[in-house]
Amino acid sequence: MVKAPPDHSPMVVDSQDLSSSTIMNPITSPNQLPIHSMRKKIIQTVFSNDCCIFLGETGCGKTTQIPRFLYEAREKKFKNLLNKKSQRNKNLIACTQPRRVAAISVAERVASEVNQNCGELIGYSVRFDEAISRRTKIKYMTDGMLLREALLDPYLRQYSIIILDEAHERTLHTDLLFGIVKQALEYRKKSQKNSLHVLVMSATMNVDLFSNYFNQAPVLYLQGRQYPIDVFHVQETQTDYIHASLITLFQIHRTTPLNEGILIFLTGQDEIDSICKTIKQIVASGTESLEPIIPLPLYANMTTVKQMLVFKQTPENIRKVIVSTNIGETSITIPGIRHVIDCGRVKTKTYNPQTGLEILQVQKISQAQAWQRTGRAGRECPGTCYRMYPEEEFEQLPSTPIPELLRCNLATAALQILAMGITNISTFDFLSKPDEKSIAAALRELTYLCAIQPSNDNTYELTDDGRKMACFPLDPKLSRCLLASSGLNCLEEMLKLVSIMSVDTIFLTSSNINEKMKMQRQKFTMNEGDHLTLLNVYKTFISNKKTKEWCQINKINRRNLLRACAIRKQLRRICIELQLNIKSCGTKYSLVRQALAQGLFMNVAEYLKENDYRTINDRHIVKIHPSSVLFGAKPSVVVFTELIQTTKRFIRDITVVEPDWLIESNPEYFKTRLSSK
């Protein structure tokens, strides 16, 4: 029924032909976690070293148990010693997480384990939400939140223990924190004010890198607690991983009980929507009298209501199949999953400092990610994982993903490092040092934005504006837009706009959005471009009381728009603190466009021919993204928020500007660049 294409041999998924391996150990109840037998060793290792590395499988309890162990051990010790110094300092224990949900849910769980409310002894701190009191000693927080705190105090003196959890993920924020805590360790040792202990926790990968970085810090292995998972690989490389996944799905479907859920990892919305459609068609065709399947897509840009469907229990005689992007890898835990199908790919954004281009493309996953996906099959009972790539290919995958810091524009990171008083970025002690070209590009960008100025040999200092820009949790280009709008009396409008630009798209984009809905959306269109259109949507949302109904009718992503409202509130407070001129321009929108032009002047494109544009910065040939209201129109000069290469090079979120605005605000920059003047 599902036939393999003729150009390659059909895939065989038969356990006898597959290489198989079993991972992990049987489960035990929470109080008998293997980690409890290592309690003494853990405490001793942390307190007798400046820094140590703990490696642990998922489910070993390190995140929930270790902060508590350390707190309890220290309390006991201080009771005996009556250490006065410790009472003067806050002595907090921080445990960072890459994701908000993790920080919040772990804190709540640990609090309940000690029979307290969250926000008492154990609390959390994430953007827009915290549960912290004077009594709080153990603070679960997002890595980004601790990084923000480091801007105010680079030595993080509130904390006596800092735990960097999920370090193998190599998020931008955790990687920057590595450099910061290392510096804090040295300073606080020298100053002898109070000591700091750093603990790096990671999946079992890349030990040497972490250990070497912290002067051969000791490493402790923690045993995992997971149900066994049988892992199967295909025998030959698959040319079509979607097709291979589909065949595997139906093989599992035919041979296992219907109550065993299946989770398929694919790379993006298009693939997922289309495979869900195919699954439905195959079952409906009835050629093989298959038992019914409910295929459920799962990706970030869905309504919350649709996302929640994956948590709902399906009727007993129907198979639940979830087809997910990597959101299902770490962010959302779905109950009832017994089988995982891993296509071995992920869509990733990479920045090329040479060309200044960002590329969004499908790439092979790392071994760490493969294990993460595999682990999703064994949360509640033993499971199986089918990998759509041969075992040899798995062996050749990189053990961990390329750190985010090495594949993103460094402007924001560089501004933060400079704001912490490090004047030469190249001397910052990176765990993995970015390309010098990447650093240079960031410094050039910040210089153009008048955020920094060179002082002498490779050192830079912040300008007055730069100091203000570092206060905003924004891309420096957008911070510049805010400062510019303050000068042009349209900061109220720009606050709304910058907030929308800080969230994922506010339009729902699923494939079942038809022409009629698109027409519906056109009523928001402003001829000057996407930015004013977005502003229009925001204002209409507010005047319609932010209701669900309004969002439903207009196919607007309410979650993202509400998030934008929260961001606006936060940014506005920062503007007040910085004593910016907060005025509204009413409907004199050309002022808003001028302010945009001042922040986005490095993102200018001129019309060339046949729908092609050329960027004035690096002379890339680009097209207007089909999602733009200016798609098909041919304005001669535009600014854009983002340039990204997918199937083509696209510019997104575009506004028509007057060349004169650009030249007046930045004569030096545009003297040689603009061809129309």
Next chain:
DNA sequence: CTCTCCCT
């Protein structure tokens, strides 16, 4: 004629 995912 189209947008992986987090986070301040």
